[in-house]
Amino acid sequence: MSEKKINGAEALIMSLERCGIEMTFGIPGGAAIPLYDAIYDTRKNMKFVLVRHEQNAAHEADGYARATGKPAAVLVTSGPGAVNTVTGIMTAHMDSVPMIVITGQSSREMLGKDAFQEADVFNLTMPVVKHSYLLKNVNDIPRIIKEAYHIATTGRPGPVLIDVPKDVGTDIFTGDWDAPINLPAYKPEKCGYEPETLQKIADALAASRRPVILSGHGVALSGAEKELLHLAETLQAPVTSTLLGKGTFPDSHPLSLHGLGMHGTAYANRAIVEADLIMVIGARLDDRILGIPSEFGKNAVKIHVDIDHSEFGKMVTPQIACHGDAKTVLQDLQPLLKRGDTAEWLHRLEGFKKKWPLTFSRRGGLHPPQIIAELSKLTKGRAIVTTDVGQNQMWAWQFYQCDKPWRFISSGGAGTMGFGLPSAIGAQLGRPDELVVAIVGDGGFQMTMSDLATLATHNLPVKIILMNNHYLGMVRQWQDMFYDERYSSVDLEGNPDFAKLAQAYGILGLNLKRATDIPKILKKAIEHPGPALINAEVVRRAEVYPMVPPGKSLAEVVLSHPRRKPGRPAGSRNKTAAKRIQSSGKKEPQS
Amino acid sequence: MSKDIRTHNLSIFVANRPGALVRIAQAFSRRGFNIESLVVSPGARGDFSRMTITAKGNQEGLEQIIKQCTKLVDVMACREHSDEEVVARELALVKVAIDPEHRELVLQIADHFHAKTVDFNENSLVLEATGSSEKLDAMVNLLRKYKIIELVRTGKVIMARGDRQT
Structure with a gap:
C-alpha cells in the first residue's frame, strides 16, 4: 500500500472499503474517536451517516441491506453506545440480515477493570450475532474484516460484531493487507443434498x-x-x-x-x-x-x-x-x-x-387499510414500504400489493417497534431513486423518532404515514379479545402533534382526517421533493382480521370482531366488560 | 416433549478461538439444558480443541443443540456417542480423612479399584483413580463411609472405537 504510516483505525476503515462496504451509520464517542478520526477525511467509496441513536444506526444498516442486498457497517462507541445497538443487531439476526458492527472498546490494559464506558460487548451480544471478534492485534485487521464480511454475507446471512479497543486503533499497522481468511470450520454450503x-x-x-x-x-x-x-x-x-x-x-x-x-x-x-x-x-x-x-x-x-x-x-x-x-x-x-x-x-x-376476501370497514371514520390500499394503487406497488410492528405492520402486509422482493421491509422475527423510520432512512440511502414509504404506528414511531433529524439533514424524500390511533393498538386488540377487555397501559395520551413535530424539523407535516382526503394528501406527500409525514387520525378501535388466536390451529381463523371473546386469561375471575358495565350501571368509557 | 431424560455424551471439535467455549455453553443454557461435565483440551492439531460434554435432557432438545453447535462458525464437528461406541475414561482425586483405625480399610478400597496413593499424611491421604465414571462412582460411594474431605473429578473424556470418528 502507501508508504505513509497508518494506524489501526485507518487500516480498519480501509479494510471495510476494500470489502465493498459503501455505507456506515453511527455516532462517535470517547473510545471510538480514533475510528472517527479515520473517517474525517472524505472517503472515496464510503459514505458516513451520523444518526441520533445507536439503535437507529443498526436499523438503518438493516434497511439499507434489505433494500440493496449489500451489507452496511455500524460504527459506535463503547459501553452505552455499543449496548444501544443490541436491539438492532438482534432484529437483523432474527431476520438473517447481513451487517458489520464495529464497536469502540476501552484500551486493552483497561479491559475488565470497569473503566469509564466499558461494557463487555463481546459477551453481551453473543446470543444475537452470527459471529463476533474482540480485536486484540492491529495487524489482524485486514484478515478479521474480510472474515467478518464473508461470514455476514454467505450461507444464512447475519450480523457480525467486531469490538475494537481504543489503543488497537492508534497502534501503527505493519501487517499484511492480503492475509487470507482463516476459517477452517466455516463451510456455508450451497448444496448439502444428494x-x-x-x-x-x-x-x-x-x-x-x-x-x-x-x-x-x-x-x-x-x-x-x-x-x-x-x-x-x-x-x-x-x-x-x-x-x-x-x-x-x-x-x-x-x-x-x-x-x-x-x-x-x-x-x-x-x-x-x-x-x-x-x-x-x-x-x-x-x-x-x-x-x-x-x-x-x-x-x-x-x-x-x-x-x-x-x-x-x-x-x-x-x-x-x-x-x-x-x-x-x-x-x-x-x-x-x-x-x-x-x-x-x-x-x-x-x-x-x-x-373470504381480505376486507375492511369504511364506516365510522378513517380506517388504516383504506390508506394502505390507496397507497398501493397510487404507487402501483412499486414503492419500497417499511413498517413498524403491530397493527400497522399487519395492515401493510395485507393491503400493500407488491410483486417483487425487497419492496416490503419489516421486522419479522424480532418484532421491533420503532423499526419503520430508521429502516426507511437506510433503504432510501441505498435506493435514492425509489419512492420509500414508512408505514408506522404512533407507539413505535415515538421509540425512534429522534432520527427525523437524520431524515431532515440528508433531505431524504421518505414519506412517513403515521397510523395514529392513540393506542398501542395490537396490545389493545389482544386485551379486547383475550383479557376481559381490561385495557391496561395502552392509551397513548400525551401524543404530540406529529405534523407540527415534523415541521419543527423542517419536514412537511400533513394531517389526514377524512377518507375522502386520502388520495389528495398522499399525492401531496409523494409529489413533495423532500421528506414528508402524514399524521393519519384513524379510527381508534380498528382491529386486524383475519386472526388465528394464539395457541389455536390454522383451522380456527377468526374473520371479524368476535361477539364472544375467543379467550380469557388463565385463572380469570374477572367479570367480562359487558357484565361489569351491566352491574355497575356505568357507561363504557369513551374512546 | 419426550420423557426420555438420560445422560448424553457429546464430542465437539472446535477451532481454538476466543469465545468458542461461551458460544457452545450458550447453546445449552438457552434451551434449559444443564451441562453435567465439560472437558476442554488441545486436539491433535494445535489450533483445534476437543470438548467432551455430558448433559442430561430429552433427545429432541439435544438434537437441536447439536445442530446449533454445528452451525457455530468455529465448530468443525459436533457428534453424539452412545456409551457402547466409545472408550470413556475419567480421573478422580479423593482426599480421605484417616485415623490409624481406618487407614487399612481405606487402602483396601483403593487397592480394589486400582487407585494410587499420591499423597500420604498423618491425617489424610489422596487417592488417584481412573476408569469409567461408574467405577469412580462406586469407589467414591464406598469411601463415603469414611470422611471425604475433598473430591475432584475431571469429567468424562471419550474416544470413538475403531474407524469411527470421535
Missing part, C-alpha cells in the same frame, strides 16, 4: 393433488423469485408466503394465496389445512405461521428446503429435508418437474378466495 433428494421431491410433487408452496425470506435472500415462479407455474401449485417472504411471489398472480399465519388470509390458512403436500422454501416456520406446530399440515407430505440445517425438525419435522440454497435447489429441480394435476384444487381455492 441428487436422490431432488428426485424424491419431484416424485412427491408429481403425486400431489393439493400442493401448497410456502415461500419465505430465504427465497428473497438467494434471489430465487424467478425459479419460484417457474416452479409454481409448472406445477400449477398455489403459493403463500411468510411476512418476510412478501413479494417473493407476485401478489397479483392468480396462484398467489398471499400471507399465511396469525394475520394471513383465511384462504391461505385453509389451503394449508387441506393440503396434501406443503413445500416450504427458505422459511423457518415460526410460531406466528404454524398455529399449533403439531397440527401444521398434519396430513400433508412436508418438504423443507433451507440453507440452515438446524431448521429441519426445529418446529416441524419434514418427510423430505433438502439442505441448500433456494435458488440452487430450485434450478436443479427444474428438469425433474412435471406439470401437476391441480385444476380441482385451484378451483376449490378460488372459492375460498371469493368466500
Whole structure:
C-alpha cells in the first residue's frame, strides 16, 4: 500500500472499503474517536451517516441491506453506545440480515477493570450475532474484516460484531493487507443434498393433488423469485408466503394465496389445512405461521428446503429435508418437474378466495387499510414500504400489493417497534431513486423518532404515514379479545402533534382526517421533493382480521370482531366488560 | 416433549478461538439444558480443541443443540456417542480423612479399584483413580463411609472405537 504510516483505525476503515462496504451509520464517542478520526477525511467509496441513536444506526444498516442486498457497517462507541445497538443487531439476526458492527472498546490494559464506558460487548451480544471478534492485534485487521464480511454475507446471512479497543486503533499497522481468511470450520454450503433428494421431491410433487408452496425470506435472500415462479407455474401449485417472504411471489398472480399465519388470509390458512403436500422454501416456520406446530399440515407430505440445517425438525419435522440454497435447489429441480394435476384444487381455492376476501370497514371514520390500499394503487406497488410492528405492520402486509422482493421491509422475527423510520432512512440511502414509504404506528414511531433529524439533514424524500390511533393498538386488540377487555397501559395520551413535530424539523407535516382526503394528501406527500409525514387520525378501535388466536390451529381463523371473546386469561375471575358495565350501571368509557 | 431424560455424551471439535467455549455453553443454557461435565483440551492439531460434554435432557432438545453447535462458525464437528461406541475414561482425586483405625480399610478400597496413593499424611491421604465414571462412582460411594474431605473429578473424556470418528 502507501508508504505513509497508518494506524489501526485507518487500516480498519480501509479494510471495510476494500470489502465493498459503501455505507456506515453511527455516532462517535470517547473510545471510538480514533475510528472517527479515520473517517474525517472524505472517503472515496464510503459514505458516513451520523444518526441520533445507536439503535437507529443498526436499523438503518438493516434497511439499507434489505433494500440493496449489500451489507452496511455500524460504527459506535463503547459501553452505552455499543449496548444501544443490541436491539438492532438482534432484529437483523432474527431476520438473517447481513451487517458489520464495529464497536469502540476501552484500551486493552483497561479491559475488565470497569473503566469509564466499558461494557463487555463481546459477551453481551453473543446470543444475537452470527459471529463476533474482540480485536486484540492491529495487524489482524485486514484478515478479521474480510472474515467478518464473508461470514455476514454467505450461507444464512447475519450480523457480525467486531469490538475494537481504543489503543488497537492508534497502534501503527505493519501487517499484511492480503492475509487470507482463516476459517477452517466455516463451510456455508450451497448444496448439502444428494441428487436422490431432488428426485424424491419431484416424485412427491408429481403425486400431489393439493400442493401448497410456502415461500419465505430465504427465497428473497438467494434471489430465487424467478425459479419460484417457474416452479409454481409448472406445477400449477398455489403459493403463500411468510411476512418476510412478501413479494417473493407476485401478489397479483392468480396462484398467489398471499400471507399465511396469525394475520394471513383465511384462504391461505385453509389451503394449508387441506393440503396434501406443503413445500416450504427458505422459511423457518415460526410460531406466528404454524398455529399449533403439531397440527401444521398434519396430513400433508412436508418438504423443507433451507440453507440452515438446524431448521429441519426445529418446529416441524419434514418427510423430505433438502439442505441448500433456494435458488440452487430450485434450478436443479427444474428438469425433474412435471406439470401437476391441480385444476380441482385451484378451483376449490378460488372459492375460498371469493368466500373470504381480505376486507375492511369504511364506516365510522378513517380506517388504516383504506390508506394502505390507496397507497398501493397510487404507487402501483412499486414503492419500497417499511413498517413498524403491530397493527400497522399487519395492515401493510395485507393491503400493500407488491410483486417483487425487497419492496416490503419489516421486522419479522424480532418484532421491533420503532423499526419503520430508521429502516426507511437506510433503504432510501441505498435506493435514492425509489419512492420509500414508512408505514408506522404512533407507539413505535415515538421509540425512534429522534432520527427525523437524520431524515431532515440528508433531505431524504421518505414519506412517513403515521397510523395514529392513540393506542398501542395490537396490545389493545389482544386485551379486547383475550383479557376481559381490561385495557391496561395502552392509551397513548400525551401524543404530540406529529405534523407540527415534523415541521419543527423542517419536514412537511400533513394531517389526514377524512377518507375522502386520502388520495389528495398522499399525492401531496409523494409529489413533495423532500421528506414528508402524514399524521393519519384513524379510527381508534380498528382491529386486524383475519386472526388465528394464539395457541389455536390454522383451522380456527377468526374473520371479524368476535361477539364472544375467543379467550380469557388463565385463572380469570374477572367479570367480562359487558357484565361489569351491566352491574355497575356505568357507561363504557369513551374512546 | 419426550420423557426420555438420560445422560448424553457429546464430542465437539472446535477451532481454538476466543469465545468458542461461551458460544457452545450458550447453546445449552438457552434451551434449559444443564451441562453435567465439560472437558476442554488441545486436539491433535494445535489450533483445534476437543470438548467432551455430558448433559442430561430429552433427545429432541439435544438434537437441536447439536445442530446449533454445528452451525457455530468455529465448530468443525459436533457428534453424539452412545456409551457402547466409545472408550470413556475419567480421573478422580479423593482426599480421605484417616485415623490409624481406618487407614487399612481405606487402602483396601483403593487397592480394589486400582487407585494410587499420591499423597500420604498423618491425617489424610489422596487417592488417584481412573476408569469409567461408574467405577469412580462406586469407589467414591464406598469411601463415603469414611470422611471425604475433598473430591475432584475431571469429567468424562471419550474416544470413538475403531474407524469411527470421535
